[in-house]
Amino acid sequence: MLRRFALALALIAAPLSAQTQTPSPAPEVPVSQSPGSPPAPTVVAPKTVKVAVETSLGTITVAIEVERAPITAANFLRYVDQKRYDGTFFYRADPVQKDFGLIQAGTRGDPKRTLKPIPHEPTTKTGLSNTDGALSMARNAPGSATSDFFIIVGDMSGLDAKPGAPGDNQGFAVFGHVLDGMDVVHKILLSPTDPNAGEGVMKGQMLAPKIMILHTDIAPLQPRDFN
Numbered sequence: 001m002l003r004r005f006a007l008a009l010a011l012i013a014a015p016l017s018a019q020t021q022t023p024s025p026a027p028e029v030p031v032s033q034s035p036g037s038p039p040a041p042t043v044v045a046p047k048t049v050k051v052a053v054e055t056s057l058g059t060i061t062v063a064i065e066v067e068r069a070p071i072t073a074a075n076f077l078r079y080v081d082q083k084r085y086d087g088t089f090f091y092r093a094d095p096v097q098k099d100f101g102l103i104q105a106g107t108r109g110d111p112k113r114t115l116k117p118i119p120h121e122p123t124t125k126t127g128l129s130n131t132d133g134a135l136s137m138a139r140n141a142p143g144s145a146t147s148d149f150f151i152i153v154g155d156m157s158g159l160d161a162k163p164g165a166p167g168d169n170q171g172f173a174v175f176g177h178v179l180d181g182m183d184v185v186h187k188i189l190l191s192p193t194d195p196n197a198g199e200g201v202m203k204g205q206m207l208a209p210k211i212m213i214l215h216t217d218i219a220p221l222q223p224r225d226f227n
Helices: 004-018 070-081 181-189
Strands: 047-054 058-064 089-097 100-106 133-139 149-153 174-179 205-222
Touching: 047 070, 047 174, 058 070, 058 181, 070 174, 070 205, 089 174, 100 181, 149 181, 174 181
Parallel strands: none
Antiparallel strands: 047 058, 047 205, 058 174, 089 100, 089 205, 100 149, 133 149, 133 174
């Protein structure tokens, strides 16, 4: 009798024990896969146009920011499309220190090649910056830029616009960046210069010999998705 009573108690207790056990956690569902939630938005890079700048030292391929810097980009592409850069030169190199400086090219005011000045697009408007590989417009006063541009080696974000700073605080207008050919940029940066050529801050920075731009070509650059 006692054995049967103990067995009955064991049979009653068994399902109660199973019900009080902690259940195994369900697999975690990623937020992006939650039922009913919209898919994560795809971030698309701003539209650019790819340009190949073939020089006597090699080709520099650049992305021109037609969406973020439309005025400056359109100006550069006009020079490229009309072949106004073909036969001009990279004429200036300013190697401030190792892997830091700039090289400059353009028509240098040649009346047969140079178009009218364009409005200034400050980096505070475009969201771009004078960092490694950036293409930026040479100028005197804001709104005086025509054809001449420079390519930066290293971080020169100090050339960006600085609202509220004393004097000319509009900075230099960035309108593109190097995609391929930074090795060519470095070669030009380290090319010989004439210590007696140039005026003002550019004295001693004139390349000797200059590096010719043989020709430039435009090709569309498809927008890329950034995950």
